[in-house]
Amino acid sequence: MSKGVLVDITRCIGCRSCMVACKSWNDLPAKKTTFSNTWDSPGKINSDNWTVVNYYISEQDGQTSWRFVKKQCMHCNEPACESACFTHAFVKTKEGAVIYKPTEVDKDYCVGCRYCMIACPFGVPSFQWEKSFPYVQKCRFCYDRMKDDLKPACVTACPTGTLFYGDKEEILAEAWDRVDKDPRYIKHVYGEKEYGGTSWVYISDVPFEQIGFRTEAYGKPVTNRSIPSLTWDVLKWTPVIFFGWGAILTAMRAYTKRRAQVHDESELYAPVDPKE
Amino acid sequence: MQIGRNWSFRITPFRILLIILVLGAAAAALYRFVYGLGAVTNLSDEWPWGLWIGFDLLCGIALAGGGFSTALIVHVLHKEEYLPIARAALLTSMLGYIIALVSLFLDIGRWYNFWRPFFFWGYHSVLFEVFWCIALYTTIQVIEFGEIFFEKIKFPALQRLLHKMLPALLILGIVLPSLHQSSLGSLYIVAIDRLYPLWWSMIIPFFFVWSAFFLGPAMVTIEGTLAARAYGRDPELPVFASLTKVTLWMLIVYFIVKVADLLYRGVFSMAFNGSFESNMFLIEMIVFVLLPIIMYAIPSVRNKLGGVLTASILVVIGVIFNRMNVVFTGMAKAMGGSYFPSVWEWLITAGMWSALVLVYCFITENFPIMFKEEHGHGHGSGASVGSGFHA
Numbered sequence: 278m279s280k281g282v283l284v285d286i287t288r289c290i291g292c293r294s295c296m297v298a299c300k301s302w303n304d305l306p307a308k309k310t311t312f313s314n315t316w317d318s319p320g321k322i323n324s325d326n327w328t329v330v331n332y333y334i335s336e337q338d339g340q341t342s343w344r345f346v347k348k349q350c351m352h353c354n355e356p357a358c359e360s361a362c363f364t365h366a367f368v369k370t371k372e373g374a375v376i377y378k379p380t381e382v383d384k385d386y387c388v389g390c391r392y393c394m395i396a397c398p399f400g401v402p403s404f405q406w407e408k409s410f411p412y413v414q415k416c417r418f419c420y421d422r423m424k425d426d427l428k429p430a431c432v433t434a435c436p437t438g439t440l441f442y443g444d445k446e447e448i449l450a451e452a453w454d455r456v457d458k459d460p461r462y463i464k465h466v467y468g469e470k471e472y473g474g475t476s477w478v479y480i481s482d483v484p485f486e487q488i489g490f491r492t493e494a495y496g497k498p499v500t501n502r503s504i505p506s507l508t509w510d511v512l513k514w515t516p517v518i519f520f521g522w523g524a525i526l527t528a529m530r531a532y533t534k535r536r537a538q539v540h541d542e543s544e545l546y547a548p549v550d551p552k553e
Numbered sequence: 554m555q556i557g558r559n560w561s562f563r564i565t566p567f568r569i570l571l572i573i574l575v576l577g578a579a580a581a582a583l584y585r586f587v588y589g590l591g592a593v594t595n596l597s598d599e600w601p602w603g604l605w606i607g608f609d610l611l612c613g614i615a616l617a618g619g620g621f622s623t624a625l626i627v628h629v630l631h632k633e634e635y636l637p638i639a640r641a642a643l644l645t646s647m648l649g650y651i652i653a654l655v656s657l658f659l660d661i662g663r664w665y666n667f668w669r670p671f672f673f674w675g676y677h678s679v680l681f682e683v684f685w686c687i688a689l690y691t692t693i694q695v696i697e698f699g700e701i702f703f704e705k706i707k708f709p710a711l712q713r714l715l716h717k718m719l720p721a722l723l724i725l726g727i728v729l730p731s732l733h734q735s736s737l738g739s740l741y742i743v744a745i746d747r748l749y750p751l752w753w754s755m756i757i758p759f760f761f762v763w764s765a766f767f768l769g770p771a772m773v774t775i776e777g778t779l780a781a782r783a784y785g786r787d788p789e790l791p792v793f794a795s796l797t798k799v800t801l802w803m804l805i806v807y808f809i810v811k812v813a814d815l816l817y818r819g820v821f822s823m824a825f826n827g828s829f830e831s832n833m834f835l836i837e838m839i840v841f842v843l844l845p846i847i848m849y850a851i852p853s854v855r856n857k858l859g860g861v862l863t864a865s866i867l868v869v870i871g872v873i874f875n876r877m878n879v880v881f882t883g884m885a886k887a888m889g890g891s892y893f894p895s896v897w898e899w900l901i902t903a904g905m906w907s908a909l910v911l912v913y914c915f916i917t918e919n920f921p922i923m924f925k926e927e928h929g930h931g932h933g934s935g936a937s938v939g940s941g942f943h944a
Contacts (some may be wrong), residue, residue: 321598322598323598324598357743360677360678360743361678361679362675362678363670363680363681363684364669364670364673364674364675365673365675365678366673366675385666386666386669386673387662387663387666388663388667388670389661389663389664390657390660390661390662391601391602391662392680392740394598394601395601395602395744396743396744398745398747400598400599403598404590404596404598404662405662406589406590406591406596406597406598407589407592408591408662409587409589410589410662410665411589411590411662411663412662412663494745494746494747495746495823499746500745500746504742504743504745505677507743507745507755508678508679508739508742508743509677510755511679511739511742511755512677512679512739515682518731519732522727522728522731523724523728526629526724526727526728527724529629529630530629530631530720530723530724533629533630533631542700543704543921544925545636545921545924545925546922546924546925547921547923547925548705548917548919548922548923549917549918549922549923550784550918
C-alpha cells in the first residue's frame with residue numbers, strides 16, 4: 278500500500294522538531310550554520326539536512342503572516358530521479374518511498390553523475406561534495422521505519438499535527454476534506470497533480486507561490502505530466518531510429534556506390550612533413 | 554625530435570607550453586580523484602553540472618560532429634571530392650570523443666563505478682543512451698582508425714579482417730552519433746519548467762543533432778585552414794566553398810524549424826521580452842545563424858578563404874553558444890545560486906584541449922592523414938581530385 282504525508286501549513290509553528298528527529302534517526306552529522314535574516318538557516322536541503330523548515334513572511338489582506346514550510350523529498354509517483362538514473366540506482370518502492378536500492382551492496386549502483394539533480398523538478402537530491410567518493414543524498418521517507426509499521430521520524434516528532442501520515446488515498450481525501458470545510462484554505466492540494474503527483478502533498482491558507490512552491494513557470498502553470506513520461510515520448514523512438522536510419526544509410530550507400538570510382542585510399546594520403 | 558626510425562615529433566616553444574598545460578592538468582586531475590569534486594570545483598547542489606559537462610563534454614561532442622557528417626557525405630553519399638578532408642575529420646572526431654569520455658570520467662563522483670551502466674541498465678534514462686552510444690562510437694572510431702594505423706604498421710591479417718568489418722562499422726558510425734547527438738539534447742527534456750522556454754522543447758533532440766551535423770563542415774573548414782597554415786600547405790579552399798552548400802541549407806532549415814517550434818508552443822514573443830535570456834537568444838539567432846546564412850549565400854564571400862573561414866567560425870561559436878545557453882543561461886533563473894568554474898576546472902579543461910592538439914600533430918606527422926601534396930599542388934585544388942585518382 279502506497280503511503281503519503283499531508284502537510285498542513287496552517288498548523289506548523291516552525292519548531293523544527295522534524296529536522297532534529299530526521300538528523301538523529303538518520304545519523305546525519307551536525308554542521309555549523311550561520312544566522313540568516315529569514316531565520317531558517319541552513320535554509321536549503323543538503324546532503325546532511327534531508328529536511329528543512331523554511332520561513333516566509335507575506336502580506337495577506339493587510340496583515341502580516343508568517344508561515345513555516347517543511348521541505349523534503351516529495352516522493353513523486355513517477356520520480357524523475359529514478360528515470361534519469363542510468364544505472365537505475367533509485368527506485369520507487371510499493372510503499373511510496375523513493376530510495377537507493379535498499380541493500381548496502383546495491384546502493385553502490387550510484388556513479389555520481391548527478392543527472393538526478395538536474396532531473397528533479399523540486400531540487401531535492403543533494404551531493405556530498407566534500408567527500409572523495411560521494412553519494413547523492415535525500416529523504417528516504419524513513420523506509421527503514423516504514424517496514425516495521427512505524428511512522429517516519431519527522432511525523433512522530435511533530436507536536437502540532439502538521440504532518441498527517443497514512444495511505445495515499447486517505448491523506449488526499451483528508452486534504453480535500455479540510456480544504457472544502459474551511460474557507461481559509463487555498464483551493465489547491467499541492468502535489469496532487471504536479472509532475473504526475475507526489476506522495477507528499479501540501480495544503481495552505483497562503484497562496485503557494487508566496488511560500489516557495491512553484492505553481493507556474495515562465496507564465497504558464499507547471500506541468501501535470503510526469504517527467505519520465507515526457508522523456509519516454511522521445512526515448513521510445515530510439516530503436517526505430519537505430520534500424521530505420523541504419524537501413525536508409527545502407528541503401529543510400531549501395532545506390533551511390535555504383536557510380537563511385539574505385540580507388541586505393543592508401544595512395545591518397547601521407548604523413549605531413551613538419552617543417553623543421 | 555626523432556623517436557626511433559619511423560617516428561618523429563617536432564618540439565616547438567608552443568608545443569612545450571601545451572605539454573606543461575597537460576602535465577599541470579594531469580596533476581590537478583590526480584588531486585581531484587583522491588580528494589573529490591568539492592576540493593577542486595566550484596560545483597554545488599544548485600549547479601551540479603559545470604564546465605566539464607557543459608563545455609568539454611557537450612561542446613567536445615558537438616565539435617566532433619565533423620566526423621559523422623563527413624563520413625555520411627564521403628562514404629555513404631560517395632561525394633568523392635571531399636576525400637581530402639575525410640581522414641582529418643575522422644581524427645578530430647575521435648580525439649573529441651576521447652576528450653568527452655575523459656571529462657565524463659573526471660566529472661563522475663564515484664569514478665571507479667564508471668562501468669556500472671554497462672551491466673545495470675537504466676534504459677529509461679536519456680543518459681543511458683548517451684553513455685552507450687558514446688562508448689560504442691568511440692570504440693568504432695578507434696577501430697576505423699585502424700585502417701590508417703595499419704597503413705603504417707604492417708599487420709596484414711588484422712588489416713584484412715578490419716576491411717571486412719568496415720562497411721558495417723561505417724553505417725554504425727553514423728547511426729550511433731546521430732542517436733546520441735540528439736540525446737544530448739533530450740537530456741534537457743527533464744528540465745521542463747526550468748530551462749527557459751526559448752530553448753526547452755520536445756524537439757530539442759532535433760536541434761542538437763541537426764546543429765551537430767551542420768557544424769561538421771564548418772569545423773572541417775577551420776581545422777583544414779589551421780592545419781594548412783601550421784604545415785605550410787595550400788588550404789583546400791574549393792572543398793570548403795562547396796561544403797558551404799550543406800551548411801547553408803541546413804542552417805536555413807534549422808532557423809525555420811526553430812521559429813515554427815516557438816510559434817507552435819506559443820512562446821515566440823518571449824524572444825523579444827527584453828530579458829537576459831531573450832537577448833542571449835537573439836544574439837544566438839541573429840549573429841550565429843542568420844549572419845552565416847547570408848555570408849554563405851553570397852558567392853564572393855564563400856569563395857574567399859577569409860569569407861568562408863569567418864562564416865565557419867561564426868557557425869562553430871554559434872553551436873558552442875547554443876550549448877552554453879542551454880546549460881547555463883537558460884537554467885540560471887530556475888537553479889538559483891551562482892557558478893563560475895574554479896581555476897582548477899579551467900586548468901584541466903585547458904590541459905585536455907592541449908592534449909588534443911599535441912596528439913593531432915603527432916598523428917598527422919606520423920600517419921597518412923592529410924592528402925598527398927602533389928594532389929593539392931598539381932591541380933591547385935581538391936575539387937579536381939576526381940581526375941587525379943587514376944594516376
